Amino acid sequence: MKLKKLMACILAVSMAAGMTGVSGVSAEEEKTLTIATNFSYDSIDPHEGNSSWYNGVYGLTENLFKIADDTSIQPCLAESGVMEGNIWTITLKDGIKFSNGNPVTPEMVIRNLQRSAEINAKANFINDFKFDVVDDHTIKIDCGDEYPTLLNTLASPGYAIADLDATTDFTKELVATGPFVIENFEPGNVVSVSKNENYWDGEVKMDHVDFYYMQDDDTKLMAMQNGEIDAYTGVTAAAKEIYEADPDTYNVVTLPAKRLQFYILNENRLSEKLREAINLTVDANAMEEYLGGTVTATVGPFSSTVQYGQVTKPAVDTEKAKALIEEEGYTLNGDGYYEKDGTVLSLNIAYYASRSLDTLATLMQEQLKNIGVQASLTCEEDPDATYMSTGDFDIALYCSIADMTGDPEYFLSGLVNGFYTIGGFQDEECSSLLESLRHEADVNKRAEISNQIVQRLIDQNAYGFIALFNKITVLKKGVTGYAETSPFDFYGIDADTTIE
Amino acid sequence: MFVKQLLLQVRKDKMKKYILKRVLQLIPILLGLSILTFLLLYISPGDPAQKKLVSMEAMITDELLEQMREEMGLNRPFWQQYADWFVGILHGDFGTCYRDGLPVADKLFRALKNTAILGGTSMLLAMLLAIPFGIYSAVHQNKIIDYLIRFISFVGNSIPSFLLAVLLMYFFCVKLKLFPVVAKKNGLKEMVLPAIALAVPVISRFTRQVRAEVLDQMGRDYVHGLRSRGVKERYILYRNVLRSVLVSIVTLAGLSLGSMMAGSVVIETIFGWQGIGKLVMDSITARDYPVVQGFVLIFGTIYVMVNLITDLSYHFLDPRIKKEN
Numbered sequence: 121m122k123l124k125k126l127m128a129c130i131l132a133v134s135m136a137a138g139m140t141g142v143s144g145v146s147a148e149e150e151k152t153l154t155i156a157t158n159f160s161y162d163s164i165d166p167h168e169g170n171s172s173w174y175n176g177v178y179g180l181t182e183n184l185f186k187i188a189d190d191t192s193i194q195p196c197l198a199e200s201g202v203m204e205g206n207i208w209t210i211t212l213k214d215g216i217k218f219s220n221g222n223p224v225t226p227e228m229v230i231r232n233l234q235r236s237a238e239i240n241a242k243a244n245f246i247n248d249f250k251f252d253v254v255d256d257h258t259i260k261i262d263c264g265d266e267y268p269t270l271l272n273t274l275a276s277p278g279y280a281i282a283d284l285d286a287t288t289d290f291t292k293e294l295v296a297t298g299p300f301v302i303e304n305f306e307p308g309n310v311v312s313v314s315k316n317e318n319y320w321d322g323e324v325k326m327d328h329v330d331f332y333y334m335q336d337d338d339t340k341l342m343a344m345q346n347g348e349i350d351a352y353t354g355v356t357a358a359a360k361e362i363y364e365a366d367p368d369t370y371n372v373v374t375l376p377a378k379r380l381q382f383y384i385l386n387e388n389r390l391s392e393k394l395r396e397a398i399n400l401t402v403d404a405n406a407m408e409e410y411l412g413g414t415v416t417a418t419v420g421p422f423s424s425t426v427q428y429g430q431v432t433k434p435a436v437d438t439e440k441a442k443a444l445i446e447e448e449g450y451t452l453n454g455d456g457y458y459e460k461d462g463t464v465l466s467l468n469i470a471y472y473a474s475r476s477l478d479t480l481a482t483l484m485q486e487q488l489k490n491i492g493v494q495a496s497l498t499c500e501e502d503p504d505a506t507y508m509s510t511g512d513f514d515i516a517l518y519c520s521i522a523d524m525t526g527d528p529e530y531f532l533s534g535l536v537n538g539f540y541t542i543g544g545f546q547d548e549e550c551s552s553l554l555e556s557l558r559h560e561a562d563v564n565k566r567a568e569i570s571n572q573i574v575q576r577l578i579d580q581n582a583y584g585f586i587a588l589f590n591k592i593t594v595l596k597k598g599v600t601g602y603a604e605t606s607p608f609d610f611y612g613i614d615a616d617t618t619i620e
Numbered sequence: 621m622f623v624k625q626l627l628l629q630v631r632k633d634k635m636k637k638y639i640l641k642r643v644l645q646l647i648p649i650l651l652g653l654s655i656l657t658f659l660l661l662y663i664s665p666g667d668p669a670q671k672k673l674v675s676m677e678a679m680i681t682d683e684l685l686e687q688m689r690e691e692m693g694l695n696r697p698f699w700q701q702y703a704d705w706f707v708g709i710l711h712g713d714f715g716t717c718y719r720d721g722l723p724v725a726d727k728l729f730r731a732l733k734n735t736a737i738l739g740g741t742s743m744l745l746a747m748l749l750a751i752p753f754g755i756y757s758a759v760h761q762n763k764i765i766d767y768l769i770r771f772i773s774f775v776g777n778s779i780p781s782f783l784l785a786v787l788l789m790y791f792f793c794v795k796l797k798l799f800p801v802v803a804k805k806n807g808l809k810e811m812v813l814p815a816i817a818l819a820v821p822v823i824s825r826f827t828r829q830v831r832a833e834v835l836d837q838m839g840r841d842y843v844h845g846l847r848s849r850g851v852k853e854r855y856i857l858y859r860n861v862l863r864s865v866l867v868s869i870v871t872l873a874g875l876s877l878g879s880m881m882a883g884s885v886v887i888e889t890i891f892g893w894q895g896i897g898k899l900v901m902d903s904i905t906a907r908d909y910p911v912v913q914g915f916v917l918i919f920g921t922i923y924v925m926v927n928l929i930t931d932l933s934y935h936f937l938d939p940r941i942k943k944e945n
Contacts (some may be wrong), residue, residue, distance in 0.1 A: 381627035
């Protein structure tokens with residue numbers, strides 16, 4: 121009897137022990153990542169101006185096309201896009217579906233684009249488009265005029281495709297096609313996403329990712345050192361040095377991104393020779409060195425790694441710069457500054473204290489001083505309301521994303537006859553080239569035209585292009601797939617993101 | 621007895637009238653504040669429509685700017701914009717944020733709750749530490765402990781808050797691993813270090829103030845009189861001197877609470893605490909008028925109410941004020 125009881129107990133314990141291995145994936149096997157972000161918006165609306173930028177980082181949404189690391193346009197939800205005159209024919213891929221299992225239909229795609237036009241001022245040009253559903257995979261879009269860069273536009277933030285019928289509150293719930301779905305959204309604190317079990321494009325490797333809003337650089341550094349976060353972008357020069365000193369623990373990836381530091385030379389105040397002298401003096405390489413690896417000196421507004429970034433500029437030549445100033449009738453006075461008719465040559469450098477422009481302004485002042493040109497600094501809290509509106513500057517420092525869509529036209533239009541011409545730049549040839557760019561569909565020819573425009577801007581000393589901010593990403597060893605090789609800020613986790 | 625009850629009732633009625641009067645004063649104060657703030661924002665350089673377009677990385681054209689201004693209602697005259705906003709306030713509608721179109725009230729009250737928790741905790745910590753330290757320092761004047769407390773309060777008052785915050789985080793989170801760096805929620809554990817960072821300058825100021833007040837009171841005639849009658853030192857300190865000191869402490873606390881409640885941008889940024897300081901700083905930079913206006917309205921009310929509570933507390937703390945009333 122006692123033996124029977126003992127046997128029964130042993131059997132019961134064995135069965136209980138066996139049951140713990142049957143319940144499914146244990147907590148240890150769940151793959152989780154924690155990532156720090158330096159941005160936070162109160163909405164995950166895929167079409168709203170600001171928040172739409174980051175839905176791709178969270179892995180929630182996808183567009184019809186995507187921009188590859190080399191800035192070429194690649195298929196995503198759409199298989200292809202073909203332009204014939206004013207009309208684009210977009211063909212969707214087979215089997216694409218939302219996270220709730222609903223298929224992505226042409227009608228839903230059209231509704232998404234129209235919603236984007238409705239709520240995002242930047243997209244209101246879509247209101248002029250005419251859409252036509254050809255079959256259950258094909259859409260024709262009549263743009264009204266030639267629009268060679270439509271696919272680039274559709275690949276950029278604000279044009280993601282969501283299930284508009286299933287999503288009830290766009291600010292905190294979203295049903296879309298991305299490899300992840302929203303699990304918890306606390307504005308200003310944490311965005312938690314989990315694997316989309318219905319992902320249309322294969323297996324999603326991560327189970328769960330948390331994005332914590334951490335704006336302070338020291339906090340992110342300490343959190344990384346403490347092992348509380350696994351990755352983040354926007355690493356400072358000081359933190360980069362610390363991480364690079366420990367390659368067994370951290371992997372640091374640095375590449376030139378798309379945010380450009382540049383200056384506008386005021387043609388209404390500065391002669392051609394003075395402008396040339398300034399451009400021959402400003403040493404972008406020295407600035408790059410000073411900024412400790414957070415920027416990469418650039419010749420033009422676009423990285424030299426892309427087809428439309430193939431331009432040249434003269435090397436720094438302070439002797440030639442001095443000669444040009446002297447040709448203008450200036451002579452050096454006893455204080456070591458150039459003057460003419462008793463008036464010292466003094467330039468006003470206007471800037472705002474953001475994106476290291478304050479540092480650049482000081483360095484620029486120093487470099488000009490070294491050749492005998494006095495420079496005063498004017499710091500404005502809001503450049504758009506002050507010197508960028510009034511034109512009250514000799515040299516205006518500014519920072520902007522030069523390449524948001526893998527195509528140069530958008531930024532070039534600002535330089536040639538748009539927002540940045542506050543310095544008085546006007547050139548018929550550039551305007552003509554820009555017009556031909558607007559209608560050119562061939563990617564290679566577009567790059568060629570773009571290079572011609574930028575070369576003219578450099579040759580005419582209208583602007584000075586200093587540096588492109590580097591996208592510096594730090595990842596814990598074993599973490600990959602946080603878009604560390606993409607120069608664009610609006611990509612983040614995807615189906616291949618993983619942690620070993 | 622009847623007369624006593626009658627006098628009590630009269631005093632209660634007077635108190636109610638006083639409180640009502642102070643509350644009613646809120647109306648012209650808030651009206652004036654809101655008009656002034658609206659006007660200052662309106663005339664300051666910076667176009668909210670342009671700022672929004674820049675933040676969206678949109679290429680600004682005159683047409684787009686005009687369209688955005690129309691969408692945001694910025695093409696209306698100043699008085700109409702203000703009137704619409706004011707009517708909305710009367711209906712409890714603080715408007716929508718220019719940047720993302722979300723209700724201002726939700727953003728402000730969510731942030732306010734977090735700031736109130738942090739600010740309140742810091743103030744409590746400050747009072748619990750500053751008063752005993754100040755008293756101890758005064759009672760042991762010119763002894764080593766007095767010098768030590770004064771030195772520490774001097775350092776605490778001098779150290780920049782961002783440096784203190786980073787040092788606290790480094791020692792307690794990274795080195796000692798007692799607290800997490802990442803504030804995963806606005807909970808108790810996450811609140812300890814930011815509360816300390818916010819409280820240290822206040823503790824330092826209060827400690828020195830309490831010490832000075834206690835020393836001043838200890839030199840008064842009534843204290844000498846109590847001592848000469850054989851009253852114990854501890855009794856003199858806690859039953860007489862402290863009550864006199866409390867009036868100035870309450871005044872200081874009232875003034876400090878307001879600034880604490882307005883939030884510390886630096887502390888909130890470093891610790892990731894979702895408070896109101898950072899929200900308002902970002903809104904001012906973005907020229908997000910509705911958020912700034914809502915903030916001014918809420919904090920105007922808070923400041924007035926805090927001042928009222930401070931004034932009322934004198935009535936109970938100081939018998940001389942009670943007698944005058």
